[in-house]
Amino acid sequence: MDSGKVINMVPKFKMSKGLITFGLVALILLIVTLNAFVIINAGQRGIVLQLGAVRPVVLTEGLHFKIPFIQDVVHVDVRVQKSQSDQTAASKDLQIVTTTVAVNFHLEPNQVNKLYQNVGLAYGERIVDPAIGEAVKAITAQYTAEELISKRSEVSAKIKETLALKLATYYMILDEINITEFKFSEEFNNAIEQKQIAEQQALKANLDLQRIEIEAKQKIEQAKAEAESLRLQKQEVTTELVKLREIEAQIKAIEKWDGKLPNVTGGAVPFVDVNSAQ
Template sequence: MEKDNVIKMNLKNGEKFTKVLLPFVLAGVILLLLAFNSIVIVQAGTRGIVLQLGAVQPLVLNEGLHFKIPFVQQVIPVDVRVGKAQSDQTAASRDLQIVTTTIAVNFHLVPDEVNTLYQNVGLAYEDRIVAPAIGEAVKAVTAQYTAEELISKRSEVSAKVKETLAAKLSTYHMALDEINITEFKFSTEYNNAIEQKQIAEQNALKAKLDLQRIAVEAQQKVERAKAEAESLRLQKQEVTQELIDLRRIEAQMRAIEKWDGKMPSVTGGATPFIDINQVK
């Protein structure tokens, strides 16, 4: 009996202790939940948008540790680092050629204005804002140039697209960092026309160079003829009696060098030989 009474008393004391301790345990758990839910850490490269009972608050949380009201406030992280959007945009040039432009765009959200962007657009801003803005900017600028100018004035076209797109994105609290037009694609017909034009220009250039070469060669012949005529004129002016006598003497010397030692039977030429057989 005594043992049973002891057990019963212990059970009653345990129940009393549990009843007394349980509220403290529950309070501790609730406090831990509140403490855990009241702390938020905004990671590097992001900003925190504060929602209070669903309403966007004007405060934007920077990177680091912050406190919020548990179960009342919610913090939504938004990436503000540089992002990339790339697309192919088809537009008509000023001379009505269809041009497909491949463009890559680097942009980022304005950190202090992400709450307004979230309130007006949401987090699907790339599909709702960026892609349409790129297409509109490319079409607006492409229409100002001919297809040939799009290639020859590529840097100017790129600068205008960047200026137009930056203005559009700034309206939605986004900043444009850089754009890169990687390629212009034209229709097959236009590419063939360009190729034929280049062939015609090359042929025209070759013909022009040939004409220039012929003209130079003709001028060279004229100059050579003038030089030869002038040389003959100078030679005629320099012919004197002394020169004639010198040429005769040189001819006689060449004849003597060729003589084999036999006297000719007949006199002739410039050498005064006589027939010895007739001298008796």
């Protein structure tokens, strides 16, 4: 090869090498720049890990700087979450009760780094679900099966209080708890149904008895009123009143008489037939 051509190729090679080096440096700087910032979305918090260790700082919503390749950020949702499950427990009178419980809770935003350090992100199955089961069993055992139904709001309030204390230990806040259903055994349901039928029959019998008693009292009072009326009338009867009633009766008889005498009468003195005599 001609030595002149080789000499001419050296500057071109050096120029190409310089461009490649510049490109690599620019690419590295771009990657470093992009890796130096992190965005925390709404309803989230950022847990900073520096070489695997949890930092005490918690990143709020927005844009943040982090040390490239040294720090990592774990995004954690701090909005309200729901956990619903069926919990089986024994009541005070040893009835098996299946309770459907819906729980709303959220993480303490400023303590998510401690939760991550102590529990991790699987806090639902590790903490929340077992805590719900334990709270339901503890409170259900304090009431009979019938009381669980009649005192539903009280039972729910006690479960909420017990569960809130358990979740607070792991930096979680209980928002609300709803008991959507109580399920009992078929034998217990049949017993409740028979009891309700018996209570309805007893109520009907009691109402009938009250009605009979009221009617009897009404008849007694009516009889008393009639007796009192007769007593008052008897007190008012005098000889003059009797004669007056007799005269009134005779007057009514005369008013009804058609002017004809009877043809025959029983007795010693016969009546004369006036018509035949005429």
